[in-house]
Amino acid sequence: MKKHIKIKQITRLTAIKNIAESYLDTMTIKERDSHILNWWPLDESTPNFLGFSTKLQKLILDNEEPPKNIEGSLADELILAGLKSSYIGVTNDYLAEQLAELGYGTYAIQGDIEHLNTCPCCEYRTLSTISDYDICELCMWEDDGTAAPESYSHPNHMTLSTAKKQFIEKKENLPLNKWVKAS
Numbered sequence: 001m002k003k004h005i006k007i008k009q010i011t012r013l014t015a016i017k018n019i020a021e022s023y024l025d026t027m028t029i030k031e032r033d034s035h036i037l038n039w040w041p042l043d044e045s046t047p048n049f050l051g052f053s054t055k056l057q058k059l060i061l062d063n064e065e066p067p068k069n070i071e072g073s074l075a076d077e078l079i080l081a082g083l084k085s086s087y088i089g090v091t092n093d094y095l096a097e098q099l100a101e102l103g104y105g106t107y108a109i110q111g112d113i114e115h116l117n118t119c120p121c122c123e124y125r126t127l128s129t130i131s132d133y134d135i136c137e138l139c140m141w142e143d144d145g146t147a148a149p150e151s152y153s154h155p156n157h158m159t160l161s162t163a164k165k166q167f168i169e170k171k172e173n174l175p176l177n178k179w180v181k182a183s
């Protein structure tokens with residue numbers, strides 16, 4: 001008799017929500033504070049800003065510096081939004097792997113991956129802006145607009161060509177399945 005194994009389906013948004021909520025649950029006060037600190041400055045251009053509660057939108061618009069002692073439920077909303085935004089552009093395979101690691105079981109993830117820009121160094125889609133000093137999460141190149149392989153990039157303290165060589169040397173140990181390779 002042939003057995004049909006049914007893999008559970010889940011949307012990308014739900015997967016990200018579950019993963020982010022799991023991480024939120026495990027965070028210490030110190031981790032919560034540093035998450036908020038690292039995610040600031042925030043403004044209307046913050047991903048999904050219009051989906052935030054009015055209270056959170058106001059908190060973001062009223063504060064240039066991250067406010068101290070944010071009320072618990074508002075801090076939860078803020079941290080969750082930050083955690084969720086860190087999964088923008090990651091692959092569905094990576095999300096499935098994370099869900100499995102967190103004990104949710106095996107899922108097939110449905111939904112299109114958000115489109116990010118290609119990092120000039122590793123050539124994976126990791127950057128939400130172009131030439132605006134975004135740092136690639138995969139290879140750590142700071143996208144200062146350098147395109148010529150041999151011109152020195154000050155923020156990176158090296159040329160693009162050196163950075164590419166370094167990426168190739170260390171890439172085996174990097175989470176390549178997390179990001180989409182530019183074709």
Ligand SMILES: [Zn+2]
Pocket residue numbers: 119120121122123124126136137138139140141
């Ligand atoms: Zn990169």
